[in-house]
Amino acid sequence: MYVAVKGGEAAIANAHRLLADRRRGDRALPAITIDQVVEQLGLAVDRVMAEASLYDRALAALAVRQARGDMIEAIFILRAYRTTLPRFGYCEPVDTAKMKVERRVSATYKDLPGGQLLGPTFDYTHRLLDPSLIGEEPVDEPVLKEPGEHVMRVSDILDGEGLIEGDGKMPEGHVAGDLTREPMEFPMARDLRLQALARGDEGFLLALAYSTQRGYGRTHPFVGEVRIGEVEVELELPELGFAVSLGVIRVTECQMVNQFKGSSRQPPQFTRGYGLVFGQSERKAMSMSLVDRALRTDEFDEDIVAPAQDQEFVISHADNVQATGFVEHLKLPHYVDFQAELDLVRRMRREHDAAQAGGKDGMKEAAE
Amino acid sequence: MMDAAKTSDDAGVAQRREGMRLLARATLGELSLAWDAIDDKPEVAPVRGPETGLVMVRGKIGGGGDPFNLGEATVSRATVRLSTGEVGHGQLLGTDKARARLAAIFDALFQSAAHRASVEALHEQVAARLDAEDRRKAEETAATRVDFFTMVRGED
Known part of the structure; x- marks a missing residue:
């Protein structure tokens, strides 16, 4: 029996009003602006864009503010917003070789064309709280230097010697799948897995990537390179018959180089994992590339022995909007379900007690 | 003859394409000022939009392989027709429909001989700003x- 229950409208309205009050906080303090969030909490904005799978810095900052800084709530809000907009088309693939590089490091080559460019990194900071950031101490302008040569892709260096597998090829005639248009099915092709990983939860992917390093599906990785910078987004206009630029977006790319595979037909060569993420997020891009490589078991005839290699496990649980929806729905009213369970357990208890009592009586009778 | 026509056509496409790239990056201030500065403004009729929607941004597997869908981005676009007959398209990242409409107007004006020079001046202004910004970032x-230096061990 399904019993509809009404009520709570006033409580809900008042709760939302209270939420708005708490979000605003102390009225004696100035309200935080969207521009301030974009400029000063930029990496929070980037994470929301990446996991909402929607690139728009201003809207992501609005979501962060609306969610009081709760990242998954902000991601949820932005993901919901995208469903209100029509789709204009599919862009030309971005060309990361032409990226305007703001950071590029390689762990495989010390000296390489373009050099090691540290950019605005937390690396080599001492992770000590900085009291100067409590107030409004003036900040120094960056140092400027004459730019060097073109920042060459590390995979192209190794590729020149034939020591590394090529960039990923899908079977002839394959059309890139789109998770926003088709239901998930397993086994899932690599292009779709990359789309799922690109919007997957950073914490979940980080944990899986870490598990491969600790022995659960080891892949012997090296960071070929991580690069961060702006790439041009181009869309073909059918009215004109050519592609035009819509502007630039910042992305983070990771080329992970993994230990070799070979066969009787093919000499040993390095294998690869790939990560590409909206915004500046090398932790996410590196995790993505490790998990991408771990999931390629079918291509390298590897046994699936660890969670990070199990594509159904990884892809089905990587989306934090889905995950939070299912976990958090448990707090919504389940009064009727629980009442039914309660009745059931009471009946079982009665039967258990009766059986116990009957058993004891039987024993007594036998003894007499 | 055919080849010459095609070459000039290709050059025209390349110019318009580059112009549209710059208009997509122009700020509302740059576009508004340039529009205000035009004397004999034609009437502008909307053909489509301005409207905001999404495009699916794609990457390449491994950086250079087959495409995959990376995630969406907001885009605003507009198509306009001038009273002088030219049709222009504006499309740019983000939700700023006013910018998209002005970009479409300047794309249309670019095709009119009378206004071409003022549109090119706007193109140059935007290009100069973008170059300066890119240059600054590259220098930073x-x-x-x-700069690695090698430590020498032992005495000599």
């Missing part, structure tokens, strides 16, 4: 390049 990044 270059200053964080690691």
Whole structure:
């Protein structure tokens, strides 16, 4: 029996009003602006864009503010917003070789064309709280230097010697799948897995990537390179018959180089994992590339022995909007379900007690 | 003859394409000022939009392989027709429909001989700003390049 229950409208309205009050906080303090969030909490904005799978810095900052800084709530809000907009088309693939590089490091080559460019990194900071950031101490302008040569892709260096597998090829005639248009099915092709990983939860992917390093599906990785910078987004206009630029977006790319595979037909060569993420997020891009490589078991005839290699496990649980929806729905009213369970357990208890009592009586009778 | 026509056509496409790239990056201020500065403004009729929607941004597997869908981005676009007959398209990242409409107007004006010079002046202004911004960023990044030096061990 399904019993509809009404009520709570006033409580809900008042709760939302209270939420708005708490979000605003102390009225004696100035309200935080969207521009301030974009400029000063930029990496929070980037994470929301990446996991909402929607690139728009201003809207992501609005979501962060609306969610009081709760990242998954902000991601949820932005993901919901995208469903209100029509789709204009599919862009030309971005060309990361032409990226305007703001950071590029390689762990495989010390000296390489373009050099090691540290950019605005937390690396080599001492992770000590900085009291100067409590107030409004003036900040120094960056140092400027004459730019060097073109920042060459590390995979192209190794590729020149034939020591590394090529960039990923899908079977002839394959059309890139789109998770926003088709239901998930397993086994899932690599292009779709990359789309799922690109919007997957950073914490979940980080944990899986870490598990491969600790022995659960080891892949012997090296960071070929991580690069961060702006790439041009181009869309073909059918009215004109050519592609035009819509502007630039910042992305983070990771080329992970993994230990070799070979066969009787093919000499040993390095294998690869790939990560590409909206915004500046090398932790996410590196995790993505490790998990991408771990999931390629079918291509390298590897046994699936660890969670990070199990594509159904990884892809089905990587989306934090889905995950939070299912976990958090448990707090919504389940009064009727629980009442039914309660009745059931009471009946079982009665039967258990009766059986116990009957058993004891039987024993007594036998003894007499 | 055919080849010559095609070459000039290709050059025209390349110019318009480059112009549209710059208009997509122009600020509302740059576009508004340039529009205000035009004397004999034609009437502008909307053909489509301005409207905001999404495009699916794609990457390439491994950086250079087959495409995959990376995630969406907001885009605003508009198509306009001038009273002088030219049709222009504006499309740019983000939700700023006013910018998209002005970009479409300037794309249309670019095709009119009477206004071409003022549109080119706007193109140049935007290009100069973008070049300066890119240059500055490249210089900031270059200053964080690691200069390795080798430690010499032992006495000599």
